[in-house]
Amino acid sequence: xxTGAGKTTIFDAITYALFGEASGNNRETSxxxxxxxxxxxxxxxxxxxxxxxxxxxxxxxxEYDRPKSRGDGFTxxxxxAEIHLPDGRVITKLKEVNNAVVEIIGIDRNQFTxxxxxxxxxxxxxxxxxxxERKKIFQKLFKTQSYYALQEKLKTESGKLSHEYDAxx
Numbered sequence: 001x002x003t004g005a006g007k008t009t010i011f012d013a014i015t016y017a018l019f020g021e022a023s024g025n026n027r028e029t030s031x032x033x034x035x036x037x038x039x040x041x042x043x044x045x046x047x048x049x050x051x052x053x054x055x056x057x058x059x060x061x062x063e064y065d066r067p068k069s070r071g072d073g074f075t076x077x078x079x080x081a082e083i084h085l086p087d088g089r090v091i092t093k094l095k096e097v098n099n100a101v102v103e104i105i106g107i108d109r110n111q112f113t114x115x116x117x118x119x120x121x122x123x124x125x126x127x128x129x130x131x132x133e134r135k136k137i138f139q140k141l142f143k144t145q146s147y148y149a150l151q152e153k154l155k156t157e158s159g160k161l162s163h164e165y166d167a168x169x
Contacts, residue, residue, distance in 0.1 A: 011113075016032065017045045018105070019108075019109035020081060033062070039066065040067055042061065042077075043064045043077075044059060044061035045059070045060055057083070057084040058081070058083045059082050060082075061077065061081075062079050063076060080092070081094050081097040081098075083100055111136070111137050115137065
């Protein structure tokens with residue numbers, strides 16, 4: 001889409017729903033509430049997503065001021081989150097929701113934004129990321145950790161056998 005079409009707003013909404021943070025480092029969650037919103041309009045995001053053929057629903061809101069239920073003035077609506085799991089359980093504590101999302105999708109917010117923002121022209125950023133960081137992202141994404149562990153074990157064993165061979169020689 002064209003510049004200003006709203007791509008980043010969509011990425012922010014998805015990233016905020018999943019991880020409770022914006023997709024970029026230059027935006028704060030306090031910026032998510034439109035200054036044009038009516039005072040009684042809630043600020044929240046809902047996301048339905050499927051991962052590994054299982055359906056999830058997540059709802060999250062940042063902290064913001066809303067009119068008091070009784071009387072005049074405003075009160076602070078605290079940040080909240082809830083995730084509905086396929087087995088019917090609902091997790092509601094912010095930290096537990098954040099941990100559940102990472103466990104479900106297998107990557108954290110930084111890795112998600114690096115992958116998701118490829119479409120935003122940050123492909124070069126991913127390619128230029130330090131080797132260890134890039135390796136971690138791709139290992140999680142393509143589930144190659146066990147192959148890496150096997151590779152490291154074979155390297156260690158090979159080194160031991162090489163030393164034994166040299167000693168016997």
